[in-house]
Every structure is written in structure tokens, then in C-alpha cells.
Amino acid sequence: MTVLSSHDFWAVAPEIYVATLACVILVVDLYVRSVRPCAAAYPLTIATLVSAGFLCLDGLFEPTQTVLNGLVVRDSVSAILKSGTCFGTAAVLFYARDYAAARGLWRGEYLVLTLFGVVGMMAMIGAAHLLTLYVGIELLALCLYGMIAMERDSVRAAEAAMKYFILGALASGVLLYGMSLLYGLTGSLSLQAVSGAAGTLEVNSLPLMLAISMLVVGLLFKLGAVPFHMWVPDVYDGSATSTTLYLSAVPKLAAFAILLRLLSTGLEEWIAIWQDMLLVAALASIALGNVVAIAQSNIKRMLAYSTISNMGFLLLGFFAGTHAGYSAAMVYAVIYMVTTVAAFGVILALSRSGFESNSLDDFKGLNRRNPWLALLMLIVMFSLAGIPPTAGFFAKLMVLQAALDAGFVTVVVAAVILAVIGAFYYLRIVKLMYFDEVEEGVLTISAHGYRRSMKWVLTVNAIGLIAVTPWIGKVMDFIGRSLMEFGVS
Amino acid sequence: MNLFNEHLLSLLIWFPVVGGILVLATGGDRRAMTARWLALGVAVITFALSVPLWTGFNRSTADMQFVERSPWIERFHIEYFLGVDGISVPLVLLTTILTIVVVVAGWKVIQTRVAQYFAAFLIMEGLMIGVFCALDGILFYLFWEAMLIPMFLIVGVWGGPNRVYAAIKFFLYTLLGSLLMLVALLYLYQASEGSFDLLAFHHLPLTGGVQTLIFLAFFAAFAVKIPMVPVHTWLPDAHVEAPTGGSVILAAITLKMGAYGFLRIAMPIAPDAAQQFAPLVIGLSLLAVVYIALIALIQQDMKKLIAYSSISHMGFVTLGFFVFETRAMEGAIVQMISHGFVSGALFLCVGVLYDRLHSREIATYGGVMKVMPVFAFFMVFFAMANAGLPGTSGFVGEFLVILGTFSVNAWYAAIAALTLIVGAAYTLWMVKRVVFGEVKNPKVSELKDLDRREFGVLLGMALGVLIIGIWPAPLLDVMRVSVDQLLTHLSVSKL
Numbered sequence: 001m002t003v004l005s006s007h008d009f010w011a012v013a014p015e016i017y018v019a020t021l022a023c024v025i026l027v028v029d030l031y032v033r034s035v036r037p038c039a040a041a042y043p044l045t046i047a048t049l050v051s052a053g054f055l056c057l058d059g060l061f062e063p064t065q066t067v068l069n070g071l072v073v074r075d076s077v078s079a080i081l082k083s084g085t086c087f088g089t090a091a092v093l094f095y096a097r098d099y100a101a102a103r104g105l106w107r108g109e110y111l112v113l114t115l116f117g118v119v120g121m122m123a124m125i126g127a128a129h130l131l132t133l134y135v136g137i138e139l140l141a142l143c144l145y146g147m148i149a150m151e152r153d154s155v156r157a158a159e160a161a162m163k164y165f166i167l168g169a170l171a172s173g174v175l176l177y178g179m180s181l182l183y184g185l186t187g188s189l190s191l192q193a194v195s196g197a198a199g200t201l202e203v204n205s206l207p208l209m210l211a212i213s214m215l216v217v218g219l220l221f222k223l224g225a226v227p228f229h230m231w232v233p234d235v236y237d238g239s240a241t242s243t244t245l246y247l248s249a250v251p252k253l254a255a256f257a258i259l260l261r262l263l264s265t266g267l268e269e270w271i272a273i274w275q276d277m278l279l280v281a282a283l284a285s286i287a288l289g290n291v292v293a294i295a296q297s298n299i300k301r302m303l304a305y306s307t308i309s310n311m312g313f314l315l316l317g318f319f320a321g322t323h324a325g326y327s328a329a330m331v332y333a334v335i336y337m338v339t340t341v342a343a344f345g346v347i348l349a350l351s352r353s354g355f356e357s358n359s360l361d362d363f364k365g366l367n368r369r370n371p372w373l374a375l376l377m378l379i380v381m382f383s384l385a386g387i388p389p390t391a392g393f394f395a396k397l398m399v400l401q402a403a404l405d406a407g408f409v410t411v412v413v414a415a416v417i418l419a420v421i422g423a424f425y426y427l428r429i430v431k432l433m434y435f436d437e438v439e440e441g442v443l444t445i446s447a448h449g450y451r452r453s454m455k456w457v458l459t460v461n462a463i464g465l466i467a468v469t470p471w472i473g474k475v476m477d478f479i480g481r482s483l484m485e486f487g488v489s
Numbered sequence: 490m491n492l493f494n495e496h497l498l499s500l501l502i503w504f505p506v507v508g509g510i511l512v513l514a515t516g517g518d519r520r521a522m523t524a525r526w527l528a529l530g531v532a533v534i535t536f537a538l539s540v541p542l543w544t545g546f547n548r549s550t551a552d553m554q555f556v557e558r559s560p561w562i563e564r565f566h567i568e569y570f571l572g573v574d575g576i577s578v579p580l581v582l583l584t585t586i587l588t589i590v591v592v593v594a595g596w597k598v599i600q601t602r603v604a605q606y607f608a609a610f611l612i613m614e615g616l617m618i619g620v621f622c623a624l625d626g627i628l629f630y631l632f633w634e635a636m637l638i639p640m641f642l643i644v645g646v647w648g649g650p651n652r653v654y655a656a657i658k659f660f661l662y663t664l665l666g667s668l669l670m671l672v673a674l675l676y677l678y679q680a681s682e683g684s685f686d687l688l689a690f691h692h693l694p695l696t697g698g699v700q701t702l703i704f705l706a707f708f709a710a711f712a713v714k715i716p717m718v719p720v721h722t723w724l725p726d727a728h729v730e731a732p733t734g735g736s737v738i739l740a741a742i743t744l745k746m747g748a749y750g751f752l753r754i755a756m757p758i759a760p761d762a763a764q765q766f767a768p769l770v771i772g773l774s775l776l777a778v779v780y781i782a783l784i785a786l787i788q789q790d791m792k793k794l795i796a797y798s799s800i801s802h803m804g805f806v807t808l809g810f811f812v813f814e815t816r817a818m819e820g821a822i823v824q825m826i827s828h829g830f831v832s833g834a835l836f837l838c839v840g841v842l843y844d845r846l847h848s849r850e851i852a853t854y855g856g857v858m859k860v861m862p863v864f865a866f867f868m869v870f871f872a873m874a875n876a877g878l879p880g881t882s883g884f885v886g887e888f889l890v891i892l893g894t895f896s897v898n899a900w901y902a903a904i905a906a907l908t909l910i911v912g913a914a915y916t917l918w919m920v921k922r923v924v925f926g927e928v929k930n931p932k933v934s935e936l937k938d939l940d941r942r943e944f945g946v947l948l949g950m951a952l953g954v955l956i957i958g959i960w961p962a963p964l965l966d967v968m969r970v971s972v973d974q975l976l977t978h979l980s981v982s983k984l
Contacts, residue, residue: 367646371516371605382638387664388631394562397627397671401565404675412675416668423664427641427657435645435653473562480564 004068011067011074014056014082015122021048022115029108037106042097045111046090049118053086056122061481066128070190073128076482077260077330081125081253088250088337089118094457095345096242098450105150105240113150114246117143121254127261130179130189137175137222140254141168144247148239160238167221167231175218181211191266198269212273215262220277223255225315226284229308236304241351241358244300245344248307249337252314256333259318260326271321278319279411285312286415290422298358299347302425303340306384309422310336316415317399320406327480328398334479335395335465339383342461346377349450349458363429365438372455374433376462383465385426386419391465394472497542497555498571501581502619505535505588509611512604521603525596528607532592535614536585546578548966551974553624553688561628566683570625575971576752576822577621579964580745583829584621586953587741588614591734593946594837598733598844599647606647609639610734617738620746626674626685629754633710633746634667640735640743648730655723655730662723666713673706677758691757694983697765704762707755708770714747715803717770718777728796729849733840736792740799740836741829748806748825752975756810760979767811774811775904777804782911786918791839791849794919795832798875801908802828808905809890812897813979818972819965820889826964827874827882827957834871834950838864841943842923845936851919856928861938865924867947872920874954876913882957 009016025041025048032040056079064075093114100106120139127133145168149161183189185207186197201208217228224232236244263274289309296302314336317329350357350366350373357363367374383392396419404412468475493500508531515524547554553572561569573581591610599606616639619632637660645656678685681693695703713720724744728736756763777800785797802824809821841864842857843849858865874881877888887909895902928934939947957964 367602367605378638387638388634393631393634397675400672401675401678404672404679409672409676413669413672416672417665420661420665420668424657424661427660430641431645431653431657434642435656470561473560473564473567476562476564 008067011059011065012072012126014052014086015119015126017055018048018052018086018115018122019119022112022119025115026108026112029111037101038108038111041108041111042093042106045093045115048115049086049090049093052118053083053090056082056086066192070192071129071132072123072126073261074126078126078257080334080479080482081257081330082122084253084334084337085118085121085125085250088253088341089114089246091341091345091457091461092242092246092250095341095348095454096245098454099348099351100240100242103151103240103242105242107150110147110150113143113147117147117246117251121251124254125257127258128191128265130182130191130194130266133258133261134172134176134179136254137258138172140251141172141222144243147243147246148235151240151243154238154240156238157240160235163231163238164235171218171221171228174214174221178211178214178216178218181207181214185211191261194266195269203270203272208270209273212267212270213277215267216274216277219259219262220281222258223311223315224308225281225311226288226308227281229285229288232308233301233304236307237298237300237358241300241344241348241356245341245348248303249340249344252311252333252337252340255311256314256330259314259329263318264321264326268321275319275321278315279408282312282315282319283411283414283418285309285315286418286422287312290418290425293422293425294428296425297360299360299363299429300358302360303343306422306425307340309418310384313396313399313415316403316411320403320408322402322406323483324405325399325402327476327483328395328402330483331398331476331479332395335383335391338461339380339392339465342376342380342458342465343384345454345458345461346373346380349373349454360429360432363432364436366433368437372459376458377433378430379462379465381426381429385423387423389466389469391468391472394469394476398476494541494545494555496557497538498557498573498618498622501535501538501542501585502571502615502622504538504615505531505611505618506615508535509608509615512611513608515604518601518603521600524604524607525592528592528611529589531611532585532589532614536589539582539585542573542578543582543967546573546575546967548575549970551575551970556624561625565627565678565685567627567685568625570628570686571622572624573622575968576975577749578967579822579826580621580742580749581618583745583826584614584617584742586949587737587829587833590833590837590946590949591737593942594737594840595732595734596942598840602646606643606732606734609643610738613639613643613738617742617746621749624687626677626687626690628685629687630667630671630674633670633750634664636743636746637663640739643735643738644727644731647732648735650730651726652730655726658723659727662713662720666710666720669706670710673703676703687754687758690754691978693758695759697761697984700759700762700983701765704755704759704766707750707758708766711747711750711755712773714750715744715807716747716800717773717804717807718781718800719773721777721781721800724800725793725796728799728836729790729792733836733843736796736836736840737833740795741833744799744803745825745829748803748810748821751807751810752822757975757978759983761982761984763811763979764813767813770807770811771901774804774808775901777801778808778905778908779911782908782915786911786915788915789851791842791851791919791923792836793849794851794915795835795839798835798912798915799828799832801912802832802875805887805890805905805908808894808901809886812894812901813976814893814897815972815976816889817893817897818976819968820886820891820893822968822972823882823957823961823964824886824890827886827954830950830953830957831871831874831881831883834867834947834954835875837943837946837950838868838871841939841947846932851922853930854923854933855926855930856924856933857936858924859928860934860936863944864939864947867939867951868924869920870951871954872916874958876916877909880955880958882954882961885958885961 123136
């Protein structure tokens with residue numbers, strides 16, 4: 001109980017590694033003085049994230065082991081998701097760099113908070129215990145509050161941070177209450193033990209239903225699923241775009257992980273209780289996200305509603321409680337992250353110092369101004385809309401397939417019809433870029449003022465969404481294999 | 490040579506797609522000429538590649554030929570499965586021929602974003618060939634949907650004043666239909682215990698109720714594409730707003746994808762439901778044939794008139810399918826090919842006029858024959874073909890469909906035959922008002938006749954119409970065995 005054995009140490013080495021280096025970077029940044037902000041901290045952070053990304057992959061496809069007295073689980077799922085989190089965050093920082101620098105956000109603290117956020121996500125991903133889960137969630141959330149609030153001159157950012165903080169705290173309270181109830185009922189916070197206690201509890205008991213309901217509500221809140229989605233558009237819109245990129249894309253992998261850990265490992269025996277809640281939340285998210293997105297004139301708000309509907313699809317993979325559904329949801333989360341990073345990457349490439357490319361109208365005539373960027377955005381939009389041959393289509397296909405597999409034909413038909421509504425607002429971006437012309441006399445910002453290296457990374461990121469098509473089966477197998485040994489019947 | 494034949498279909502699909510990407514890479518309008526010649530080169534080579542498909546096709550078997558099959562997404566048993574039979578070969582050739590026509594037709598007209606324009610058509614060519622060759626459900630769906638993206642851009646970027654509305658309407662209509670098809674495919678995957686093989690679906694036993702639902706889901710996808718009444722309203726909008734090349738491809742090939750879907754997917758998978766819904770489909774077809782023809786009669790806009798005429802002619806195609814009779818079905822397929830040439834050519838004719846006066850209104854013109862005799866000849870010729878004049882391809886298809894229908898139900902045939910009258914009326918009336926009469930508009934008197942490029946394009950189309958019209962035997966030979974086999978399959982109940 002007292003000593004950290006080497007076995008335990010290696011299992012959580014990536015977390016320790018990132019946390020330690022985050023502290024180092026914090027100190028280094030104070031001592032290195034340079035004209036350019038973060039001259040030392042930025043390369044160090046990227047190096048940390050990339051090396052941690054590879055470090056996490058160590059132990060992939062090895063048998064599952066629970067370490068640190070049952071606090072942390074180390075399996076293939078966590079290896080892939082942690083690695084994805086590290087690489088995704090590296091890409092986010094790469095895109096965010098110039099934008100954040102132009103707004104005075106590019107400081108050592110920003111990078112350190114990002115890194116601690118990554119540690120939080122890694123804790124969520126590897127959680128085998130409700131306590132680890134909660135600590136991870138809170139660590140990430142606190143970093144995000146700080147990152148949003150760092151844009152001190154912006155009233156909107158302060159408002160967003162405040163809103164996010166208060167609502168986030170409320171959600172945490174609900175989640176904690178649920179956990180404490182569960183502890184009272186089962187006598188343990190370990191997910192395995194909770195699951196093991198299933199036989200001793202009556203399914204229809206009110207305290208159990210209350211506990212599970214509170215857990216699910218807390219999770220839906222963190223995910224931003226309807227009806228707990230109100231904070232999403234405001235926070236997305238109010239934050240600096242570089243922060244929005246971070247908080248909208250990468251944590252979805254961790255969100256998937258906590259759903260998997262909690263619902264599948266911990267509460268699978270009580271699927272009857274949470275299944276309907278998840279189903280309603282999923283369909284309501286898809287419906288509301290897609291319908292309300294149509295009315296947005298701000299691309300960040302639009303993408304916020306798009307996230308809500310995408311979370312709906314993620315939940316759709318989950319609610320059936322089948323192995324196929326979990327692996328569909330995992331593929332969905334990964335593809336969603338890559339697509340969202342690319343979408344915000346284009347927005348960041350278009351933004352200049354003193355100019356936010358937030359309004360949909362800023363995309364007008366982009367094809368005329370910068371055809372390459374327009375083409376990349378076109379691919380990203382079609383991927384978000386789920387039109388083949390993009391990766392987004394295969395993600396949706398897997399989810400629908402899994403739901404149909406579980407016998408929910410009506411649900412699938414409903415989701416499909418709502419997806420058509422969703423296609424409209426992605427098409428509108430394409431329409432603005434390709435069909436509309438820039439109005440004469442309106443000053444438009446050059447669409448070429450971004451780094452050349454950013455162009456290449458963006459190209460790989462967006463073209464990859466189509467280029468992966470011939471090998472999409474391999475990607476699915478890779479992810480499916482990691483879930484294979486996951487303790488799902 | 491063997492290796493070439495084994496991968497011919499892949500080559501036909503991916504060569505134009507890669508060519509299109511290369512055209513796109515030529516970049517801005519400064520290098521427009523390079524883009525044009527490159528596009529033409531790719532289109533011609535693709536056509537040349539499709540010739541061995543015609544010559545090397547074994548006409549004595551209904552089996553799939555030039556088959557390529559390799560696993561793609563093994564998790565779901567999705568395969569990269571291609572193959573052609575007698576029904577798809579003519580459609581592939583139609584696609585490769587018309588792409589050349591479209592490239593040449595857009596040569597001078599398109600002056601902005603030239604590379605993107607030609608690239609879109611080439612990529613679309615590959616995807617459409619993919620639709621006609623795919624034998625795996627998901628692969629089919631992939632091509633079917635992906636094709637929407639270039640078409641959406643073509644209508645939206647190079648189209649007329651109301652192009653945005655038309656493009657989005659086109660996209661959303663088709664998407665809704667297609668997604669229902671996707672649900673049906675997913676259902677069939679469950680029912681077949683893990684396969685997306687379309688040919689295996691043909692032999693999958695399904696109960697009556699399931700067949701009904703499956704058929705309706707596919708019907709939604711294909712009826713929108715064809716289009717059938719009452720989901721036809723996107724077509725006039727899209728046609729009118731699309732640039733000439735877009736209209737040609739829409740009318741000539743995209744609509745055929747819907748009809749092809751019935752033959753390859755909806756009918757063989759759910760034969761009993763197809764029989765059950767036959768009266769409904771025939772009713773809608775006859776409605777299209779007669780009612781839409783009457784609507785065409787009153788159009789003021791030439792493109793709209795041809796668009797409605799397309800719907801009416803496609804009614805013939807669906808009628809021919811759903812009477813379950815050999816001659817009618819063969820006639821319907823001939824009609825598909827013929828309509829590709831005739832409607833494509835008519836849109837080109839309108840394009841020729843539009844390029845000169847920037848008006849599609851019938852009333853703008855009159856007496857064109859006096860100033861553009863060569864053009865007038867072609868326009869009258871294609872109008873006659875559209876009206877089904879013997880000797881043209883339009884006659885062969887319609888005659889066979891009516892003949893076949895007559896042996897099943899004389900009333901259907903009688904109503905369908907009405908269209909020969911109404912069809913002649915609206916086409917000839919349009920020709921009368923545009924081509925003949927006195928020159929009333931001073932601008933018309935300044936029109937120049939066809940240049941060599943336009944002449945060549947229209948001559949090519951006219952030859953196509955004449956060859957099929959006078960000597961349809963090779964075309965019928967190619968499809969005969971496949972059609973017989975399909976009808977035999979349809980006559981066996983799955984229940």
C-alpha cells in the first residue's frame with residue numbers, strides 16, 4: 001500500500017513524465033528570456049507531448065493490468081487514447097501558436113496549463129476507480145477555466161470562464177453526489193468492485209437509480225449533451241479560438257474513455273437504468289445540435305452546436321451497450337478529434353492579429369482568395385457532415401451499424417433524418433467559400449498570412465480524412481482490437 | 490493484357506479521378522489552356538480505356554465480368570468488389586463518351602476557375618463509373634454519395650443566378666433519399682449475417698414485410714435521382730441553374746444512376762415488393778409521362794422545358810422496368826442510353842444559344858434558322874429524336890417499351906403512347922418558336938453559326954443518336970442475356 005513498485009511506476013510513467021516536465025517547463029520559461037514568447041517552452045512542450053505520445057504506446061496489446069491498488073487501469077484502449085491525446089494536443093498547440101501569440105496568450109503558463117490538462121485527460125482515460133476519474137475530470141476542468149480566463153482583456157472570455165466554472169462546479173457536485181451514493185450502496189469506489197456488487201443490489205431500488213442518474217447527468221454535463229448543453233456555445237464562443245480548439249477537440253477522447261470506464265466497466269449490469277437516459281440524450285443532442293446550428297452566424301457557435309450533435313452520435317454508439325457499439329464510438333471519437341482540429345486549424349489560419357475569423361461571412365469567396373485552404377475546409381465540412389468518401393462517413397456508418405445491430409431500427413432512421421438536417425449547415429460553409437463572392441469595397445484580410453509549415457500540417461490533417469479511406473478498415477481493426485481484450489462480454 | 494483486363498474497371502474509375510486531381514493542380518486561370526488540354530487528354534484516354542470493355546465483353550453470359558474483388562474493411566466484410574454485366578457496360582460507355590463532350594463543350598464558355606471546372610467533371614466521371622461497376626453495397630453508396638460533391642460545386646459555382654438555391658436543394662433531396670438507402674443496406678447486412686455483397690443480397694430470402702420496407706427505402710433513393718413524380722421538383726431547378734456541361738451530365742448520366750439502381754439493387758433484392766408496388770410505380774410513371782409532358786408544354790424557358798421532358802422520358806424507363814417484360818425492359822435501357830444522347834444534345838443546343846444571347850427564354854428567339862442554318866439543322870434533328878421519330882434512338886426505346894407494355898396491359902400502353910403526341914407537341918412547338926418563323930429580335934439577326942468545335946460536338950451526338958436509331962442490334966445484344974437473367978430472377982418469389 002505504501003511503496004510505489006516499479007511495476008506501478010511504469011504503468012503510470014507517461015502521466016508522471018508529462019507532469020514532471022510541465023513543472024520543468026514552468027521553471028525554464030521563467031529563466032529563458034527572449035524576444036519571442038515561449039522561445040524555449042514551446043519546443044519543449046511539443047517535444048514532451050510527442051515523446052509522451054510514443055511512451056504511451058508502449059505496452060499496446062499487452063494484457064490488461066490494474067495498478068496502484070486498483071486506481072489505474074492500463075490496457076490497449078488507454079494506450080491508444082492517451083497517445084491520441086498527446087499527439088492531438090501537440091497539433092493543437094502547433095495551430096494555436098501564432099494566433100495565441102498575437103493576442104498575448106502565448107505565455108509559459110498557457111503551455112503548462114495545457115500540459116496539466118493532458119495529465120488530467122490521461123488520468124480520466126486510465127481510471128479504474130471513481131476517485132481517479134473525478135480527479136482527472138477536475139484537473140482538466142481547472143486547467144481549462146484558467147486557459148479561458150487568461151485572455152484578461154476580453155469581457156467575453158471572462159464571462160465564458162465564469163460560466164464554465166460555475167456550471168462545471170455544479171456538474172462536479174452532481175457527479176460527486178452520485179459517486180457517494182454509489183459508495184454507500186456498494187461499499188467501494190473501485191469500478192470493478194462496484195460492478196461486482198451488482199448481484200447484491202435490487203435493480204429497482206430508488207437509491208441506486210438516483211446514484212446512476214446523477215452519474216449520468218454529471219457525465220452528460222461534461223460532454224455537453226442535451227439537455228445539459230447550455231454552456232457549450234457560450235464557452236466556445238467566448239474563449240480565444242486557440243483555447244476553443246483545445247477544449248473542443250482533444251478532451252473528447254477522454255470523454256469517450258470515462259463513458260467507457262464508468263458505464264461499461266462499472267455500471268454495465270444496470271444498463272436497464274441508463275440506457276434510456278443515454279438514448280434520449282443522444283437523439284435530443286443530434287436533433288437540437290443540428291437544428292440550432294442552422295441559425296448560427298458565428299462559426300464558433302456553429303461548431304459548438306456541431307459538437308453537441310456529434311456527442312449525440314458518440315452516445316448513440318454507447319447506449320446499446322454492445323462491444324460493436326463501444327468500438328464504433330471509439331473510432332468516432334478519434335475521427336471527430338482529427339476533423340475538429342483541422343476545422344479550427346483553418347479558422348486559425350484565417351485569423352490575423354486584431355482580426356477574428358469568427359463570422360461565417362469571413363469565409364465568403366475563400367475559394368477565390370485561397371483555393372487550397374478552401375479545398376481543405378471543404379473536405380473537413382463534408383467529413384463533419386458524414387458524406388463519403390471522408391472518414392466522417394465511416395465513423396457515422398460504424399455507429400449506425402452498431403445501433404442497428406442491437407435492433408434499434410427506429411432510432412437509426414431518426415438519426416439518419418436528423419443527419420440530413422445537419423448536412424445543411426456544413427453545406428452552407430461550402431456555399432460561402434465557393435459560391436459567394438467577396439463584396440466589392442469590403443476590406444478583406446489576406447488569406448495567406450500563415451506559416452508555410454502550418455499549411456503542410458493542415459494539408460496532411462485534412463487530406464488525411466479522405467486519403468485514409470482505402471485503409472479505413474485497418475484503422476477500425478486497430479481500434480477494435482484494443483477493445484477486444486477490454487472486459488466487455 | 491490479362492493484368493490489364495483484371496484491373497480495367499479500377500483503371501476506368503481511378504484514372505479520371507487522378508487526372509482530375511492533376512488538372513486541379515494546374516492551379517489558377519493563368520494556366521487555363523493547360524488545364525483544358527490536360528482534361529481533354531484524360532477524357533479521351535478514359536474513353537479509349539472503356540473501348541476494351543465493349544469489345545472484350547462476353548455477350549453470352551449474364552455473369553459479372555471484369556470482376557475485381559479484394560477485401561477492404563474486413564471488420565464489416567466490406568469489399569472492393571467491381572464487375573459489369575450487360576446492363577452496366579452501355580452506361581459506362583455513355584459516361585466516358587459524354588465526358589469528352591462536356592469537356593469540349595466547356596472549352597470556351599468557362600473562363601473562370603477553369604481548372605476546378607474540368608477537374609470536377611473528371612472526378613465525377615470516375616465516381617459515376619464507380620456507381621455503375623460497384624457490386625458491394627457500401628462501395629456503391631460511397632460512389633453514389635461522393636458524386637454529389639462535384640455536382641454540387643458545378644451547379645453552385647458556375648451556375649445561373651439562382652444557383653445556390655438549386656445546388657442546395659439538389660444536394661439535400663438526394664442526400665435524404667440516399668441515407669434511407671444506407672439504412673436499408675445496413676439492414677441487409679444484418680439479414681445476410683455480415684455481408685454487403687449486392688449479388689448475395691439478390692438471393693437473400695426476405696419476408697414480405699421486410700421486402701416492402703427495403704423496397705421503399707431504396708425507392709426513396711432512386712426515385713429522387715430519376716426523378717419520379719412527386720419528388721422531381723429539384724430537377725428543373727438544378728437543370729436551369731447548372732452550366733451547360735452540368736445539365737448535360739445531370740440529364741445524361743446522373744438520372745440513369747437512379748434507374749440503374751432499380752435494376753441492380755431495388756428490384757432483384759425485393760422482387761416480391763417490386764411486383765407488389767408495380768402498379769404504384771407504373772402509375773407514377775404514367776403520371777410523369779403524361780402530366781409532366783403537359784407541364785413541359787407551357788414552359789417559357791428552354792432548359793426547363795428539356796428538364797421536364799427528361800422527367801417525362803424517364804417515366805418511360807421506369808414504366809419499362811415495372812411491367813416485367815423482356816422487350817419493355819430492353820427498350821427502357823435503350824431509352825436510358827438514347828435519352829443520354831438526346832437530352833444531352835438538346836442541352837448543348839440551348840447552351841449554344843445561351844452563350845450567344847445569354848437568354849434561355851423561348852420568346853427571345855425566333856427565326857434562328859435564317860442566321861444559323863447548321864445549328865437549326867441539329868436542333869430540329871435532336872427535337873425529332875426527342876419526340877421519338879423513327880430512325881432515331883428515341884424511337885427504338887419508346888417503341889420497345891410500348892410494345893412490351895402492350896403485351897402486358899393495353900391500357901398502360903395506350904396512355905404511354907399519348908406521350909408520343911404530347912412529346913412531339915412540346916418539342917416541335919419549341920423548335921417552331923425558336924428556330925423557325927421571322928426574326929423578331931434584332932440581336933438574333935447578328936448571331937453567328939456554329940464554330941468548328943460546336944459543330945464537332947453536335948455531330949458526334951447526332952451520330953450516336955442515328956447509330957442507335959438505325960442499328961440498335963449491338964446495344965441490344967450486349968444487354969440481352971443480362972436482362973433475361975434479371976427477369977427470370979424477378980419472376981421467382983422470395984417468399
